[in-house]
Amino acid sequence: MPHNKISESSAHPSQALITFEGVQKTYDGEILVVKDLNLTIRQGEFVTLLGPSGSGKTTCLMMLAGFEVPTSGDIFLRDQRLNSVPPHKRNFGMVFQNYALFPHMTVEENIRYPLKTRKMPAVEADRKVARILDMIQLRDFARRRPTQLSGGQQQRVALARSLVFEPQLVLMDEPLGALDKQLREQMQLEIKHLHEQLGLTVVFVTHDQSEALTMSDRVAVFNDGVIQQIDTPSNLYEHPANAFVAQFIGENNTLPGRIETVEGSRCRARFGDGYSTGALIAPDLTAGDPTRLSIRPERVKLNGSAQGLPNRLQARVREFIYLGDHLRVRCELAGNDEFMARVPVDDFDGNMQPGDLVELGWRDEDVRALDAS
Structure with missing residues (x-):
């Protein structure tokens, strides 16, 4: 897969808060867990590092926090090189999955702690703590200890403690991983709103792609220590740079095939036993190349809805999965069941049954011919 030579010319130098330049990391001197990372994070941006376990995303966050040191390359905070600056002198807020609250302190004391270590005058500290308690809607819980709070309330306190000293950067490592689905979705929106209200710069690590799409201005998709694509959530979903991104972001159908003809940004590709489709082609593919065809399930039309579409193919229904507002219809097409x-x-x-033959249809622009790797 290509190394991360991402062009970020749209980031004006004065807006760049964090810059990774050629950063690499190895723990054993042999295997690189982060490879040639070049990344710019702008002031006020919410950037998510997304990828499977072992992809390098958490290592990047730990190097930014100062808990790990790059093997080579540099990390800059504006014009200041951070490589040898210890974590406590970086003045970044940190939120972890396990909250890391002090159990013997009250909510208010936990939130006040970063102000106390910075020797902030009591009157100013009182004002900041009161403001953040109101923001997270826990003023009535100020005298409670962490063990007397729910998981969501503890996460709010951890968040408040990381924000109360108004850091120039907030780092979040899987902060919602311990919460149930409903609370997790609620906290996603709360963090997003706090980011907007306070003008924070946030670097957020997760393996949950729906969380990344919900919260971020931009998402960097990691695999094997390399950023495969960094883009807005909508561009990642609609215009994946390669087959890994297409498969990792959202639900996706994949069909192995071969490029037949190319005309500009479009191509004709064959797949299965005599099937073919029009598609948008990745820039580095040419006629004769193997490909993986990518199409989102919501772009696939059935029977009457497929009429008039340029690509229409027969498939056999295998299963219906009811999900409230929609159904997922599992089909067998070209050997892919x-x-x-x-x-x-x-x-x-409602008359459709498993085993029925159906016509599937889609537009050329709904299919992407991507790398075969």
């Missing part, structure tokens, strides 16, 4: 179509409940034909 996990090919999914997403159909709104109101558009679903």
